[in-house]
Amino acid sequence: VSGGRAWLVSMGAAALVLVLLGAHMATMHLNDLLGLGDVLAWTSVSERARSAAQTGAYVLLLGAAFLHGGLGAQRVFREWLAPAAAARVNRMLTIVLGALFVVGTLAAVTFHAGAGA
């Protein structure tokens, strides 16, 4: 994806990230202000993982965030680096982000399947 289409995809992903990441950041980082308790405790994590909706939202957020971040970073590297170097770095970035998306999705889905075990 490149040019104007990349920009549109990036903006669409940004809108999705804004909603989902806003909820995620508020839950995880303003937990004391919001009275949510220890959200990082194993029991809390397992409880969230049992919810199919939360697992789905997590995977959606992961995909949108990697898409938005990946496209944005590629644009930055195209500005900072010479064309050949930027192409190499961006190819590597795509592979790394793709691999991390697979790892993150597998972790979320696997943990959801065995949550609480």
Next chain:
Amino acid sequence: MVRDGGPPAGTAGAGVTGPADSGVRHARGPGAWLRWLLNRDRGWQAWLHVLHRLSGLVLLAFLMAHVCVTSTRLLGRGAWEAVMALTHHPLLQAAEYAVWAAFAFHGANGVRVLLAELGFGIGRPDRPVYPYAQVPQRQRPWAIAAMVVTGVLLLAGLLDLPALRDGAGAP
């Protein structure tokens, strides 16, 4: 169209992808990014653009590490709790706050950029009568609003920092 948080072409402070902002497209090579970063010949919108990109890179780097860390839950409760114990270290607390700050700025400014992209707050085309109404002038209130939102989020995040919270509750 507005690109990546920068001002539209043909306006004061424009040149987000051009020489007025970065000089990088015309002067690539070692240190080009540093010249891009430290170029002072910018309007306020271009500075927001630079901060938007830097905060975006910080968030992407964090996201990559975050996926690796959160995947440790697959190794079981012991592994998860051992990793989470590390997050209580003051350095990691400070890093977490830096990520929150990057998120607050990137999100608030991103909304401004998205709205400008959709045509809000940039005004209608009008006759070029002096003094010219420029997009940066029309965008200034939106930028100020975005910075106010960022400030509120930064304060909220500060209140949630365990070091401060626990310190405030100490006798």
